[in-house]
Amino acid sequence: MTDLVDSAEGTVGAPVNPREPLLKVENLAKHFPVRSGLWGAHSVVRAVDGVSFEVRPGETLGLVGESGCGKTTTGRMLVRLLEATSGKITFEGQDITHAKGSQLRRLRQDMQIIFQDPYASLNPRHTVGRIIAMPLQVNNVNPPGGVKKRVQELLETVGLNPEHYNRYPHEFSGGQRQRIGIARALALRPKIIVADEPVSALDVSIQAQVVNLLRQLQRELDLAFVFIAHDLAVVRHFCERVAVMYLGKVAEIGTRKQIYENPAHPYTRALLSAVPDVTKLGPAGRIKLQGDVPSPINPPSGCVFRTRCWKAQEKCATEVPPLTLKPAGSIAACHFPEEGDVI
């Protein structure tokens, strides 16, 4: 499947970014064992079920989807907070799927994560200075000029007052706390940051501040990002390439233009049309999806989206659609792809 993704991108026009992939994910899966009751039957939640993508240096990839689609689990496997059930993660040519000990520690210098909840992700008993210095201490990094100087630089980079070094998280607002989380992620000068819903807990006016900061950092430091979010508009604003996930699988992956203007997968279209848009006043003509996302314990046979898809036919129930290159340029998993522009 990945070979296909590779060759497809090689042939379709100019690739977004010609450099070698920094991060390569192949057929990644995470299955959580569950059982109902003490003597209940064992079964598995297929949270992530065969996901493949690549991120090149300095590139921003968005992972979007509804809750339960496996985007957060994917992100956590990338930074090795969760152990993958199967599949392979390669970082700079090195297999890191089961990295441990010193390899993992080295890896975390290059790969950092920003969490969703700016209240829960900072230790309330530590000063901001200590929080940001922690990655440096853990990795025995002695920056020139000392730790304090580096921390103050970082505070300045993320738009906070360097004098606030000695304050505690509770003295900051939500947006400022998220900036502290960003400063901590930047402390080791990583090459890639996994940002898991970094702005969804913030008020609208503060969201824009943080999104602009991330964009500015991405450009200035040539950072690669895996940006996980459910807000399609924020992802469009931040990411060059976007992967749409549904029930643990990638439904469609492509450039911003391909995904937002000519999506091939019916799910992508439904998702886009469901976003209430300020540019349209009054009731919107949209694609209505029936029902809820099926349970990942017992996903539908064939195409996982078929139970809610208006184009589903017999073939969809029997054959799993492979990710193939569609006419509009994106790579989608659908037997009967859509064509034409989004209305």
Add this chain to the structure above:
Amino acid sequence: MSVTPTADEPYLRVRDLKVQFPTEDGLVKAVDGVSFSVRRGQTLGIVGESGSGKSVTSMSILGLHNPKRTKISGEISVGGRNIVGMDDEKIRLLRGQDMAMIFQDPLSALHPYYKVGVQIAEAYRIHHPSASKAEATKRAVDMLDRVGIPQPQRRAKQYPHEFSGGMRQRAMIAMSLVNDPALLIADEPTTALDVTVQAQILDLLEDLQREFNSAIIMITHDLGVVAQIADDVLVMYAGRAIETGSVEQVMRSPQHPYTWGLLASVPSLHGDAEVDLVPIKGNPPSLINLPSGCSFHPRCRYAGRNGNKSFAEVPELRSTGQEGHQVACHLTAADRLKLYQEDIAHAGVAQ
């Protein structure tokens, strides 16, 4: 809309509502002189960030504030009856029957120990004491069916934890509509939901409004939701109304710099994605120590254009010249038009 009296009397009329909470740190002025009205069949969208007073406003309409700890003044007239200062027992009779609320988090608003059908039937029997248990249960099942829950018979016998997020929100809506309330207040009803489910719920609310001809207040921070379902919009900031008008007026020719800020800071699905958003600088103010004058002035790019008025004088809601469109800003109309064209019109959803 709103303050101008019209031939058909609005169902809900709020006049100069003030809600204050005395605390150890000082007096929290959560709502500070807000007026609006909603007619039956109309939807008013109240927009604002956390702490703008939008939820406190809706709680006072339902009489849910503890009178011992809250100072409420002004007038809230629901179908001609003033809620402010009304006896709790009397408000209880209105609640559910005349006005109902849909809360943001359906999991904490539904009782985990009781079956969904039982909870809905209870809401019905309170206002229909003569109805038998069987009638009430039938009514509950009907309502679940009405809000689009498949197999309502079976679902009514399940507990809230057996429902998905979207289903729970539907059950909440069924519960609030079981007595055909004339006024429905939805406080961020879709914030916790995924977009595809949000779309289903918003469509459902519109259908139900058409059917029951209820007045709806939609409280949200999502301008997209407002654009889609509201007829009128009220923008709140730090407990005050800063702009109000029809959805067309507020979304297409916004007048207040805060409304501009909201529109320019929200990324859009259309337009140029490479253009930076224009955020509103700073943070919302503390409601204990409101900034002097216009409470938005510390975050406003244009504060101080008219001498020191912004810092000294609280701007009143004044007509913009268009009927029904009011704004509380010291800038002159000509200035506002010019600044909007120059600074805002190209960014975020304002594009």
